[in-house]
Amino acid sequence: MINLQEQTIFIVDDEELILKSMKRIFDKLGFLDVRTFINGTDCVNALSEEPFLILLDYHMEGLNGLDVLRKVKRYNPNTYVIMMSSQEDITNAVDTLKFGAFDYIVKGDSDVAKLEFSMNRIVKLEEKILAPRESLFSKIFNYF
Numbered sequence: 001m002i003n004l005q006e007q008t009i010f011i012v013d014d015e016e017l018i019l020k021s022m023k024r025i026f027d028k029l030g031f032l033d034v035r036t037f038i039n040g041t042d043c044v045n046a047l048s049e050e051p052f053l054i055l056l057d058y059h060m061e062g063l064n065g066l067d068v069l070r071k072v073k074r075y076n077p078n079t080y081v082i083m084m085s086s087q088e089d090i091t092n093a094v095d096t097l098k099f100g101a102f103d104y105i106v107k108g109d110s111d112v113a114k115l116e117f118s119m120n121r122i123v124k125l126e127e128k129i130l131a132p133r134e135s136l137f138s139k140i141f142n143y144f
Contacts, residue, residue: 004031007033008049010051010056011037011054012040014061022036039061040063040068047075047076050076053080055082056072059087069101073099080102084107086106105118
């Protein structure tokens with residue numbers, strides 16, 4: 001079973017207030033390794049730290065969220081990325097999902113609840129991925 005609280009999490013947003021508030025939320029939830037980045041370039045430069053999950057702002061100066069997402073997925077396609085944006089642009093959401101984002105969350109009143117829901121989905125997916133699989137041989141043997 002995966003313990004998400006022990007995984008490295010990156011939060012990337014060009015608004016310092018959002019970075020601080022998101023970090024505070026994760027700290028209160030008991031996450032041990034949460035790192036914040038004020039721009040996409042710093043995040044990309046830190047990918048060697050193998051983050052499990054990246055919360056990524058869509059609209060940023062320099063490298064925008066979509067650019068960062070593409071670089072993250074080229075570096076490690078197994079890294080979970082949750083894109084966050086203050087705009088409800090369906091085209092942006094579709095593009096991010098098309099390029100490998102796990103979810104697209106619109107910032108607002110219920111974004112923390114949506115984030116929690118998305119993270120629970122990640123845990124369930126990881127549990128299924130890591131669950132022992134019955135071999136083809138044992139399936140055939142057990143069939144008879």
